[in-house]
Amino acid sequence: MKWLERLYVFLACALLAGVALFSYHYELERVRPLIAAELAPWNVPNWIIKTEADVPAPDLAEPPEEVLVAPTSSIRVPVLMYHRVRVPLASDTASQKLLTVTPATFEKQMQSLADGGFVPITPDDLLYAMMTSTARLPSKPVLLTFDDGYKDDFTNVLPVLERLKFQGTFYIVPAATRFGGFMSPDMITQAAQSGYVTIGSHTMHHSDLRYLSEDDRLAEIRDSRTLLQIWSGQPVDSFAYPYGFYNDAVIRDVESVGYDLAFRTGAGADHTSSTRFKLPRIQINQDTDVVKTVQRYLK
């Protein structure tokens, strides 16, 4: 091949490459805003700003500082942990079934607590008892927690709490409210307004906080609180670690963002001020005799 032919071939190839590159960038520029629009609702800061514009932020005064004084001893309050309260589906996995209690069983479990003289308290009550005085604690306290914010909490749990005048705490994942099967922001507002539900955070996206960057970890902890306070109109001062996983950096961020308490998994019922960011909970399932279980921890 003569040098002139080689030059032609080279120029032709260069031209083709140029056209391909141009088309690629043109396509990228065309598609980029479409992708951004698609992702916008999931972009946490934008989403929060938009929601804040729609809903005026409530005036949420922090509890007075004097509540948080040095503790003298540990207190004993069984904290019960529920996930799903619904009739299990045939497609549920074994671990899903383990975390599921049917509505009928849930109602029986709650009724047995009422009949046994147990009184569910709020995370605020627990904090006050741990940090200041047990004088306000009922003689048989329990704390009822429900993780993940399933729609079950609204349809199957809330009516039972209202009927028995029981306090429950729902740990919500704000990003999940966009999916069917989870409570919507409106349901969260209604649950909070019932007077029987305290709203707590379970991170923005149900993330394993141990493996996030410092910025992402803080955003998960902080932005979920901001959003849940707007939706619930309550101070959101308690937290539940997704999967029960945490480390020192996670605890530091949870405390610095302003939470007073954080729950993990793992049984136990003794709490002190020094364990208030590692509070144990007792998992309840379909076969649990709740009164017997609670009594065992109260001994």
Ligand SMILES: [Zn+2]
């Ligand atoms: Zn969870």
